[in-house]
Amino acid sequence: MNSKGGTGLIALILALTLIPFFLILVLVMGIQDEQDRRAGTSCLGPGSGLGSGDKLAPMGSFIKPVDPSTVTFTSGFGQRWGTEHQGIDLAGAIGTPIYASADGVVRHAGPASGFGQWVVLDHVIDGQLVSTVYGHIDTYTVAVGEQVRAGQQIATVGNRGESTGPHLHWEVWPGGWGTAAVDPLPYYDSAPAPGQTPAGPPTAVPSAPPEGNLAQPLPPSAGSEQGLQVDAKKLARAAHLKFGDRIASIGGWRADGGYASDHTEGRAVDLMIANYRSGDGVALGDEITDYVLANAEFFNVEYVIWRQTYYPVGGAPSLMEDRGSETENHYDHVHISVHGQGTDERVVSWGSLPGGSGNATTMAADCLISGDGVGDYLADGTVPDEYAVWIERAGSICPQIRPSLLAAQLAAENGFRHGDSAPVSVTGAMGPAQFMPGTWASYGRDYDGDGRVDVNSIGDAVMAQGHYMCTIAATIDGWIDDGTVSAPNGRTELYLAGYNAGEGAVLNSGGFPTGHTDYVVQTRPYADKIIAAEPQYRAMSNQ
Structure with a gap:
């Protein structure tokens, strides 16, 4: 064999050996990249609580809450034993897995009157709020506020509460839980089983039912109409x-x-x-x-x-x-x-149930989930460019006060106006963060390095806002820790109340300020507005 022929043979052997190896490597890397991409954009992400027992369905699916081969239909929707049975009953052995019927957020999870234990999920499907209820459960693995996927195991069949045998009681509430339930059997029958691929498009969830007829008397189980006009x-x-x-x-x-x-x-x-x-x-x-x-x-x-x-x-x-x-x-x-x-x-003309406010939900339909890291960065385009760098800097001073909260607060205070466009309020509050003169004297600094301490400067005002809010948070946290102040609705509303009405008002009331009309007509709407607006300023992931 000459040397030239030997070299060619060796090259051929290497090619046949290495090319498949590199192809496999590229394929594995591609799969990993896709998994990483999905993890970065998924509402659930790492640590979401997904387990090996899940049978996840494609996003937007509506599926049966149990494997139909493991249960038996035993009771339907409507009048039963003199009361309204607002769901269907599916009998099965204790411990049978129960799955989320659609992507959503946990509204309730835990003890429930009549059901013993339940889980209630809120879903946004085709732009409308829909709730599903899972009653008489034995165990559950989700918590209030947690986001879940269709096909994720959330509970197991039980025999708790007012129950004559192990079963799942399942309800569907178009318009949200507490409005009016509809017969879920048609949607159960037409939905695919957990783990099955739908033959066609996702099963349509029913539209909200017609408004209730007010000529129907109040059920005795709900209350009494005795003596009422x-x-x-x-x-x-x-x-x-x-x-x-x-x-x-x-x-x-x-x-x-x-x-x-x-x-x-x-x-x-x-x-x-x-x-x-x-x-x-x-x-x-x-x-x-x-x-x-x-x-x-x-x-x-x-x-x-x-x-x-x-x-x-x-x-x-x-x-x-x-x-x-x-x-x-x-x-x-x-x-x-x-x-x-x-x-x-x-x-009297009884009419039908009117609409209007009162059917609020805390669920976000845009995959914003509370937790570590959420709110640390601003969503693109949600604040004026000249504010963004200062808000993110001020939102890193302490862990309690994040950029998204400061952004919502600035929007409520003065609509991101500054300079000549930020007039002094009737109470004397000034600048983008609406500082009173006495407070500005304590917190105002030349943060932007232009040689002036200017309440109308974005950098000076926003950084002072961040430092002041962090001081308030530390003070109120100390009161909560020693039992002087309680925060049944969370601490954030107390921080905002301290900014609006002063920390002393929080301390004197032992919580959210009470005892003065201003706290009702000004401080409460101020805190509620900011808390409601805050999620829109959060980025989905680190920038």
Whole structure:
């Protein structure tokens, strides 16, 4: 063999050996790149709680909540044993896996009256809110606020609560939980099983049902219409249709009217809030109050009272005197007084459940998930370019105050105006962050290095805002840690209240400020507006 021939043979052998190796390497790297890309853009991402028992479906799917081969249909939707059965029952062995029917966010997970334990998921499908309910479960593996995927195992079949045997009770609520449930059987029958690929496009979820007929009396399980005038009956029925068993009970007439005659006259309705001290309880009361006031003309409302605050229709809210107890101060219920129209039901036009505010949800449809790192960077284009660098810098001073919160706060304070376009407010607040002169004297610095300490300078004002908010956060955290202040709705609203009303107002109230009308008409809307707006400023991933 000559040397030239030997060299060629060796080259051929190397080519046949190495080329397949490199092809396999490229393929593996490509797969890994795709997995990394999906992990970077997925709403779930690493550490999401996905497990080996999941049977994930394509994004946007609507699937059966259980493998149909493991369960038996035993009870349908509608009247059963004198009450409304709002779902279907699927009997199966304890421990049978239960899967999320669609991509969504966990609204409830844990103990539930009647169900023993349940999970409730919120989904945004075709632009509308839809909720699914999973009742009588034995165990669950998700938490409130967690984002889940269609086909992710969320629970197991159980026999808890008011149950005659192990089964899953499954409900579908177009329009969101607490509105009106629909028969889920057609959607169960037409949906693919977990792990199966749909033969066609994703199964359509039903549209929200027609608005409820208010001529239907209030079910005895929800409350009593005894002694109520027609406007009060209409309101009580609407509250039940709108909010369902989120309201613990509905009351109205009583012989002892207390401070006013509206109860004895049958013109008042009390909507009781079960966990009224919790963040969810406060949010429900706010939601009910908003809904009633938005439809005050329809219900012929005179006024609403909630959390010691009096809301007259057509007038400004005001703080009421302290009557000595949580019930008398209306912390555990929303009180609504109507004009009445008597008791003759033959002359009333009942109508249908009106829309309007009151069906709020905290779920974000754009895959923004709370957790470490979220809010550390601003979403592109959400703030003026000249603000972005300063907001991200100020949002790195302390872990409690992130850029997305500062951005939402600046939008609420002065709409990102500065210089000549940022006029002094009627209270004397100045600049992009609306500093009062005394506070600016303590926190104002030449952060932008132009040789001036200027309240209208973006750099100076935003950095001072960040330092002031971090000081407030540290102070309030100390009060919470030593038990002086409580934060049932989270600490962020207290930080914002401290910025708006002063830390002393938080300390004096032992939590969110109370005891002055300004806290009702200014501080509460200020904090709520910023917290609601904050997610829009978050980037999906680090920039």
